[in-house]
Amino acid sequence: MRVALFITCVNDTLFPGTGKATVTLLRRLGVDVAFPRAQTCCGQMHVNTGYREEGVRLARHFAEVFGGYDAVVVPSGSCGAMVREQYPRLAPAATEEVVPKVYELSEFLIDVLGVTDVGAYYPHRVTYHPTCHSLRGLHLGDRPLRLLRNVRGLELVPLPGAEECCGFGGTFAVKNPAISAAMCADKVGNVMATGAQVLCAADNSCLMHIGGTLTRQKTGVKIMHLAEILAATEATEDAPAAATIERSAP
Amino acid sequence: MSRTFLGMPGRALERGFPANAAAAVRDSQLRFNLRKATRTIRGKRASVVAELPDWEGLRQAGKSIKDHTLRNLDRYLLQLEGAVTAAGGHVHWARDADEANRIVAGLVKATGETEVVKVKSMATQEIGLNEALAAEGVTAYETDLAELIVQLGDDWPSHILVPAIHRNRAEIREIFRKRMGEWGRPAPEDLTDDPRALAEAARLHLRERFLSTKVAISGANFMIAETGTLVVLESEGNGRMCLTLPRTLISVVGIEKILPTWRDLEVFLQLLPRSSTGERMNPYTSTWTGATEGQEFHLVLLDNGRTDVLADEVGRQALRCIRCSACLNVCPVYERAGGHAYGSVYPGPIGAILTPQLRGMGSELDRSLPYASSLCGACYEVCPVAIDIPEVLVDLRAKARHPRAERLGMAAAGWIFNRPERLALAQRAGGRLRRFVPKRLPGPMSAWTDTRDIPDIPRESFRDWWDRTGGGQTGTEPRDGAAR
Numbered sequence: 001m002r003v004a005l006f007i008t009c010v011n012d013t014l015f016p017g018t019g020k021a022t023v024t025l026l027r028r029l030g031v032d033v034a035f036p037r038a039q040t041c042c043g044q045m046h047v048n049t050g051y052r053e054e055g056v057r058l059a060r061h062f063a064e065v066f067g068g069y070d071a072v073v074v075p076s077g078s079c080g081a082m083v084r085e086q087y088p089r090l091a092p093a094a095t096e097e098v099v100p101k102v103y104e105l106s107e108f109l110i111d112v113l114g115v116t117d118v119g120a121y122y123p124h125r126v127t128y129h130p131t132c133h134s135l136r137g138l139h140l141g142d143r144p145l146r147l148l149r150n151v152r153g154l155e156l157v158p159l160p161g162a163e164e165c166c167g168f169g170g171t172f173a174v175k176n177p178a179i180s181a182a183m184c185a186d187k188v189g190n191v192m193a194t195g196a197q198v199l200c201a202a203d204n205s206c207l208m209h210i211g212g213t214l215t216r217q218k219t220g221v222k223i224m225h226l227a228e229i230l231a232a233t234e235a236t237e238d239a240p241a242a243a244t245i246e247r248s249a250p
Numbered sequence: 251m252s253r254t255f256l257g258m259p260g261r262a263l264e265r266g267f268p269a270n271a272a273a274a275v276r277d278s279q280l281r282f283n284l285r286k287a288t289r290t291i292r293g294k295r296a297s298v299v300a301e302l303p304d305w306e307g308l309r310q311a312g313k314s315i316k317d318h319t320l321r322n323l324d325r326y327l328l329q330l331e332g333a334v335t336a337a338g339g340h341v342h343w344a345r346d347a348d349e350a351n352r353i354v355a356g357l358v359k360a361t362g363e364t365e366v367v368k369v370k371s372m373a374t375q376e377i378g379l380n381e382a383l384a385a386e387g388v389t390a391y392e393t394d395l396a397e398l399i400v401q402l403g404d405d406w407p408s409h410i411l412v413p414a415i416h417r418n419r420a421e422i423r424e425i426f427r428k429r430m431g432e433w434g435r436p437a438p439e440d441l442t443d444d445p446r447a448l449a450e451a452a453r454l455h456l457r458e459r460f461l462s463t464k465v466a467i468s469g470a471n472f473m474i475a476e477t478g479t480l481v482v483l484e485s486e487g488n489g490r491m492c493l494t495l496p497r498t499l500i501s502v503v504g505i506e507k508i509l510p511t512w513r514d515l516e517v518f519l520q521l522l523p524r525s526s527t528g529e530r531m532n533p534y535t536s537t538w539t540g541a542t543e544g545q546e547f548h549l550v551l552l553d554n555g556r557t558d559v560l561a562d563e564v565g566r567q568a569l570r571c572i573r574c575s576a577c578l579n580v581c582p583v584y585e586r587a588g589g590h591a592y593g594s595v596y597p598g599p600i601g602a603i604l605t606p607q608l609r610g611m612g613s614e615l616d617r618s619l620p621y622a623s624s625l626c627g628a629c630y631e632v633c634p635v636a637i638d639i640p641e642v643l644v645d646l647r648a649k650a651r652h653p654r655a656e657r658l659g660m661a662a663a664g665w666i667f668n669r670p671e672r673l674a675l676a677q678r679a680g681g682r683l684r685r686f687v688p689k690r691l692p693g694p695m696s697a698w699t700d701t702r703d704i705p706d707i708p709r710e711s712f713r714d715w716w717d718r719t720g721g722g723q724t725g726t727e728p729r730d731g732a733a734r
Contacts, residue, residue: 012712012713013677014705035716039670040667040673049652050647051660054660136626169623173702178276182275182281183586183624184702
């Protein structure tokens, strides 16, 4: 099976650690993942802000780049939902072949590889935010939770109001900043109520928004993409200090 | 560009949704009231929907019946006109709000009366009928409890089902005490804010009105083309008083409210109460067909922009709406912004797609409505007729005029994303400048950094790491570390 990684522009540019973790995890499970160099962005920001033509161009580009693969793994519920929900409306002919082969990470692990225990070790108290597009776009259901429950050492605490939007919504966060911030304040309140050390999600864009508020409020709660927790082992747990220091440095 | 009037004047129309919402979100009393009310109804809806084994089947049936009707609307409207006329009613056609108001005012004046009682109706709110009648010397009395609160308080409805959702009972007591006397029987001196006492005061106030008024005005939830029957669902029984006691009944109904057959009601009488009030069945369902002897019935069929919406292949699904307001109650934006921020009698997610379609996107407010959503999809999930509200929002955004600075930014981003080499160059530039990015960004991006930190920009993008290390197979350990 030829498997490609669609890293997404947000992860590629701002969260390369998520990409590295995805690669590490997939290799550990015996998947030789390719990274097609020509990939850029799924077009979600353009389409959802009202710039459809740009989105159609990027959808066609996506189909060209990933057309030859048997499976495309995306460590982002939101970009995955963009491809699966919106491409058939934007560029139906060009994308009809590639769309069914696109899997969000937890779907690929559970539905394609058939694993729920990925051999991870992460001894921390974690709460999980399901994110709207993972939940209501891709219908991931409890897949990410099944994966997290099998992580050794991990204490999973339920997040109150988990299914409510965090208020990111792409450009919504800057077009309606007051409402976006009010939604995030409630999300952060719920995260704090769990007493978790780490907030996990399958989407770094939502995590960037909630995490930006968590650090602004000096809560000490860390954000982690699902892939990063699933990639963690005893070896990485022994040496996390360097990464933590680098991240908190100015 | 349509100039359809949608019955909401004043401040809310002068600025965009973000400014309206920002003002509303600072009102802590409003936020408390809305949060409490929407969450209560949301919970009730969820439990009565969950107890049905075939909810999704019902939902798809509702969608199909509405789509079929809309596709054949011309035929069903004529069938309805024939059936109503045959049953002794009179049918009038109104292209827009002005025409509908003129017709209704004319019908009322022909009776010689100067007072009318009203059944809660979105269509008459939409056309601003009360104000139009007032200009003709006719006083319209709202009889729905929440509409009464809104009318006595010189206020505007902020919710489709619960127009006074933004008021708590202490505020309602004040409104009753100060204003009821100006409109009729005053509230008792010792009125408390006990819900039962408030309801009793309204009941006594309204009872006199029901017994003395000769003309009633209503809308309708459904119109049956086959039989010419109109249907109103309500909770209080005030509607039934209006529908039975007065001599003349005038119903103003949007043309999309048709169902082909009596049997189709089976689906909608299950979908609507569970979605709207969270009840298995609503307390009062009134149906009437034409007029009985000694009474008069007029049906005013209202277009007011609906045929334009019907012409839009994506947007037309908004005409399936049965005004249940489940989308409002589940919407995180509505919960925090409140209904007035939307500047229309149709607030919340359905308003954000209906108002700009009916009214056009000529004003700043109407252009901003399609953006009044984080596209979280909760509205689509609860909609009993499966209106894909996020799909319509995104479609309207593509039709809206965009600000110049945003257009330039989006064009630049598009230019970068069109070539992977350009993306790599931009990432490297960002990596080099990472230490110079301020904690607070200037200009429009301050909207992000006012409440949120921006993430640290990594030294090396994923694609550069992949190239340098052969995908992590060779070379040194990644410098940015897997853990954050």
